[in-house]
Amino acid sequence: MTLKLYHCTRARSMRPLWTLIEMGLPHELITMPFPPRVTTREYLQINPLGTIPCLIDGDVKMTESAGICQYLVDRYGPSELAVRVDEPDYGAYLNWLHRSDATLTFPQTLVLRYTRLEPEDRRNPQVAGDYRQWFLSRLRSLEKATAEREYLCSNRFTIADICVSYVLVLAQSLEIHEAFTPHVQRYWDHITQRPGFQEAFKL
Numbered sequence: 001m002t003l004k005l006y007h008c009t010r011a012r013s014m015r016p017l018w019t020l021i022e023m024g025l026p027h028e029l030i031t032m033p034f035p036p037r038v039t040t041r042e043y044l045q046i047n048p049l050g051t052i053p054c055l056i057d058g059d060v061k062m063t064e065s066a067g068i069c070q071y072l073v074d075r076y077g078p079s080e081l082a083v084r085v086d087e088p089d090y091g092a093y094l095n096w097l098h099r100s101d102a103t104l105t106f107p108q109t110l111v112l113r114y115t116r117l118e119p120e121d122r123r124n125p126q127v128a129g130d131y132r133q134w135f136l137s138r139l140r141s142l143e144k145a146t147a148e149r150e151y152l153c154s155n156r157f158t159i160a161d162i163c164v165s166y167v168l169v170l171a172q173s174l175e176i177h178e179a180f181t182p183h184v185q186r187y188w189d190h191i192t193q194r195p196g197f198q199e200a201f202k203l
């Protein structure tokens with residue numbers, strides 16, 4: 001059974017795509033123009049939310065990017081990309097996985113929506129500015145973490161790095177340049193040298 005991933009270039013589906021590439025797992029990639037809710041109406045029959053990613057693995061259907069990464073490493077591991085329950089950083093690992101989307105990507109999506117996606121007359125500089133600031137203050141946790149270590153958990157590259165680095169992909173595309181504080185910038189320069197990142201970034 002082939003893993004099937006629905007994707008839009010450089011959207012949150014980049015997280016599971018990068019994980020699939022790092023793990024060398026065979027998969028079928030379906031790339032759609034963004035937003036699929038509008039460009040690819042038939043996609044709503046696969047994921048009624050209209051959001052990407054969507055992973056299909058036999059009877060399993062998943063639509064949360066960090067959850068899909070966790071599923072892939074646990075279901076198709078063992079993989080060094082996962083932090084095991086018996087490792088000291090297991091709690092930090094789960095915290096970064098959830099923080100990557102709930103705390104760090106969420107405010108960016110409001111910036112995206114109110115600066116670019118809405119029609120001109122519905123754009124809202126105040127909402128965009130407030131959530132830009134919200135994002136930057138939440139991102140201070142990453143500056144602190146990367147000042148102290150090369151990778152976020154267990155002294156190795158894991159899906160926590162994949163999920164959090166995607167936040168920086170989005171920050172770059174939204175031109176939130178202040179996100180790249182000194183240690184975050186060094187972390188980004190290092191992580192983006194990975195061939196897996198480069199491939200997932202361009203697909």
Ligand SMILES: N[C@@H](CCC(=O)N[C@@H](CS)C(=O)NCC(=O)O)C(=O)O
Pocket residue numbers: 011012013035036037050051052053063064065066101
């Ligand atoms: N929490 C979900 C959010 C998924 C999501 O909202 N994806 C965005 C793209 S990054 C999307 O599909 N937006 C299109 C839309 O809302 O129509 C995740 O982490 O995968």
